[in-house]
Amino acid sequence: EVQLLESGGGLVQSGGSLRLSCAASGLTFSSYAMSWVRQAPGKGLFWVSTIIASGGSTYYADSVKGRFTISRDNSKNTLYLQMKSLRADDTAVYYCAKHDVVITTVAAFDIWGQGTMVTVSS
Amino acid sequence: DIQMTQSPSTLSASVGDRVTITCRASQSISSWLAWYQQKPGKAPKLLIYKASSLKSGVPSKFSGSGSGTEFTLTISSLQPDDFATYYCQQYNSYSWTFGQGTKVEIK
Numbered sequence: 001e002v003q004l005l006e007s008g009g010g011l012v013q014s015g016g017s018l019r020l021s022c023a024a025s026g027l028t029f030s031s032y033a034m035s036w037v038r039q040a041p042g043k044g045l046f047w048v049s050t051i052i053a054s055g056g057s058t059y060y061a062d063s064v065k066g067r068f069t070i071s072r073d074n075s076k077n078t079l080y081l082q083m084k085s086l087r088a089d090d091t092a093v094y095y096c097a098k099h100d101v102v103i104t105t106v107a108a109f110d111i112w113g114q115g116t117m118v119t120v121s122s
Numbered sequence: 123d124i125q126m127t128q129s130p131s132t133l134s135a136s137v138g139d140r141v142t143i144t145c146r147a148s149q150s151i152s153s154w155l156a157w158y159q160q161k162p163g164k165a166p167k168l169l170i171y172k173a174s175s176l177k178s179g180v181p182s183k184f185s186g187s188g189s190g191t192e193f194t195l196t197i198s199s200l201q202p203d204d205f206a207t208y209y210c211q212q213y214n215s216y217s218w219t220f221g222q223g224t225k226v227e228i229k
Contacts, residue, residue, distance in 0.1 A: 035218065037166075045158075045166060045209050047218040059216045062123075095165055106213055108156035110177065112165035 002026040009116030022079040022096030030074035033099040038092035088122045128221035134229040145193045145210035154214040
């Protein structure tokens with residue numbers, strides 16, 4: 001069974017940093033692009049960042065560009081999101097998600113983790 | 123960036139109803155559109171990909187159609203388990219934008 005398990009969320013002060021992890025199991029992790037999606041309390045889904053299967057290219061939403069860094073360690077089957085200069089409007093549940101087609105980023109997200117809550121206090 | 127607009131934002135329906143949700147893209151996305159179902163406190167679940175392809179294991183009462191800029195998700199006979207929020211998502215460009223969501227409520 002394919003599983004994604006996020007960790008690293010918590011309470012942080014405005015301007016602080018946090019690193020999220022997403023541990024994958026049950027799949028050939030290195031074959032799939034991966035993404036982070038967040039959901040502020042009571043709000044909709046918002047795409048944050050994507051990394052290609054090899055890790056060689058990354059993409060970011062404008063609102064996090066320059067503050068967040070997505071990376072992956074294919075030897076550890078783990079995806080990361082390093083978040084810096086956090087703001088109150090970054091408060092959300094952060095989900096990692098697997099793209100449903102090998103290699104390409106042009107794919108829907110077929111497997112999601114359970115999410116990890118990040119709360120930024122001002 | 124491509125903007126995705128869903129309508130309606132809220133839909134009140136009864137068990138057994140056929141319901142349709144619309145999603146419009148601000149520019150053509152070919153058929154690179156997905157639909158997700160999300161229940162409170164849970165992660166989203168992929169229902170439809172490439173506009174009309176049903177994800178394996180998803181009941182056939184869910185169907186998707188459209189291409190270009192206009193898309194629909196139809197649930198043929200609403201059941202209690204289907205009351206949830208539904209999101210469309212485009213994956214045509216290097217920004218995987220979601221619609222704002224449609225909450226399907228019990229009338």
